[in-house]
Amino acid sequence: MVIWLFAAVVGFPGRSSESQADDQRSLQRVAGGDAGGLGALYDKHGRAVYSLALRILGDEGDAEEVTQDVFAQAWRRAGQYDESRGTVAAWLLVMARTRAIDRLLARRVRPEGRVHEDDGLTLQQLPATNPDVASEMMAAERGQRVRRALEDLPLLQRVAIELAYFEGLSQREIAERLEQPLGTVKTRMRLGLLKLRDALVEAQP
Amino acid sequence: VNAAHDELKHDAAAYALGSLEPAERAAFEVHLATCAECTADVKQLRLSAGALARAVPQVSPPPSLRAKVLGQVTASPGALTPAPAAVVRDTRGLPAWLQIAALLVVGAGMFAYAQRMQARVSNLEAQLAQAQAQVASSDRLIADARNVAFRAQAAMGVFAAPDVARIDLAGQPVAVAVTLEPAGGVPAPTGERYLIGTPSPL
Numbered sequence: 001m002v003i004w005l006f007a008a009v010v011g012f013p014g015r016s017s018e019s020q021a022d023d024q025r026s027l028q029r030v031a032g033g034d035a036g037g038l039g040a041l042y043d044k045h046g047r048a049v050y051s052l053a054l055r056i057l058g059d060e061g062d063a064e065e066v067t068q069d070v071f072a073q074a075w076r077r078a079g080q081y082d083e084s085r086g087t088v089a090a091w092l093l094v095m096a097r098t099r100a101i102d103r104l105l106a107r108r109v110r111p112e113g114r115v116h117e118d119d120g121l122t123l124q125q126l127p128a129t130n131p132d133v134a135s136e137m138m139a140a141e142r143g144q145r146v147r148r149a150l151e152d153l154p155l156l157q158r159v160a161i162e163l164a165y166f167e168g169l170s171q172r173e174i175a176e177r178l179e180q181p182l183g184t185v186k187t188r189m190r191l192g193l194l195k196l197r198d199a200l201v202e203a204q205p
Numbered sequence: 206v207n208a209a210h211d212e213l214k215h216d217a218a219a220y221a222l223g224s225l226e227p228a229e230r231a232a233f234e235v236h237l238a239t240c241a242e243c244t245a246d247v248k249q250l251r252l253s254a255g256a257l258a259r260a261v262p263q264v265s266p267p268p269s270l271r272a273k274v275l276g277q278v279t280a281s282p283g284a285l286t287p288a289p290a291a292v293v294r295d296t297r298g299l300p301a302w303l304q305i306a307a308l309l310v311v312g313a314g315m316f317a318y319a320q321r322m323q324a325r326v327s328n329l330e331a332q333l334a335q336a337q338a339q340v341a342s343s344d345r346l347i348a349d350a351r352n353v354a355f356r357a358q359a360a361m362g363v364f365a366a367p368d369v370a371r372i373d374l375a376g377q378p379v380a381v382a383v384t385l386e387p388a389g390g391v392p393a394p395t396g397e398r399y400l401i402g403t404p405s406p407l
Contacts, residue, residue: 055261093258146260164224190218
């Protein structure tokens with residue numbers, strides 16, 4: 001049930017299980033030392049991994065390095081992937097988020113850290129080459145739906161969630177930034193996530 | 206545990222978003238290991254957190270990135286190798302003949318087991334019948350014994366007054382015995398003696 005919900009939210013509608021089965025086969029090839037399996041995973045998820053890293057870091061060069069790190073990690077840890085904890089796509093994206101945030105925090109400690117840019121700047125870039133146009137379109141549509149659901153949240157809920165997920169701020173830091181009590185921040189983050197989930201599940205055909 | 210739960214359950218959302226501070230995360234994970242409620246909660250909240258990763262504007266990386274990604278794992282095979290022993294269990298990947306062979310082995314095992322169980326059942330049935338026969342014969346012996354006792358009581362019934370007079374203990378007998386005799390009595394005991402004893406003062 002949870003797996004299904006997860007697939008419904010994160011996977012491809014109507015072909016999520018098929019897509020996940022393909023990914024698992026690719027990952028098995030990777031675990032056996034077959035670089036072709038890694039190529040298949042990159043062709044399918046490289047763009048999503050890169051886009052997430054770019055959204056968090058705001059820099060193409062950093063996003064490229066994070067993407068390389070993520071697939072290097074997938075190459076080393078293919079045997080440790082646990083299907084019960086989510087799809088291969090979700091596994092790759094969690095790694096991407098973690099690595100990008102690590103970089104962001106390290107940059108924040110050092111003085112040369114740059115100001116986070118608005119992601120609107122990168123919207124204009126077009127997909128140049130993609131092997132799977134149909135699933136790309138579905139991914140884009142789903143991404144839009146999630147974005148709309150996020151935009152529909154009350155401001156405090158949305159900002160708290162975005163600061164936590166894309167900026168890697170702790171609850172305390174968010175409370176300071178938004179000048180809200182810590183307890184309020186915790187409650188708003190939770191409410192926002194639950195509403196987001198409801199919106200996503202309802203939007204399923 | 207309950208006090209910890211009341212305090213830590215409010216961290217589930219931040220945990221799902223991956224934004225707890227290291228110490229907070231460690232404390233939450235300790236609690237998570239023993240709390241089914243928070244575990245279920247985190248699973249739900251992670252659905253949304255995962256969806257956030259997809260909500261960002263999708264941007265294609267430069268085509269050169271693919272070569273870099275694959276180059277780093279193929280260029281120096283010794284430097285970067287996948288972890289050994291891919292523990293991915295996928296029964297769909299088993300060849301058909303192996304699946305059929307496995308089914309046959311299991312089936313044969315089940316058949317042999319069923320045969321053994323059937324043999325044991327008939328053995329137990331035989332033992333039960335034997336025991337029932339023994340009980341029946343014991344019942345018959347008990348009934349016979351009851352009949353003997355009943356007939357003895359009947360003989361007591363013909364213990365007539367003259368007989369009692371005849372065994373008047375006033376004549377200083379040295380011993381007494383009871384015999385079974387034809388009804389009406391006989392001048393001297395002829396049957397087997399049953400109760401043998403010597404009189405003693407009360």
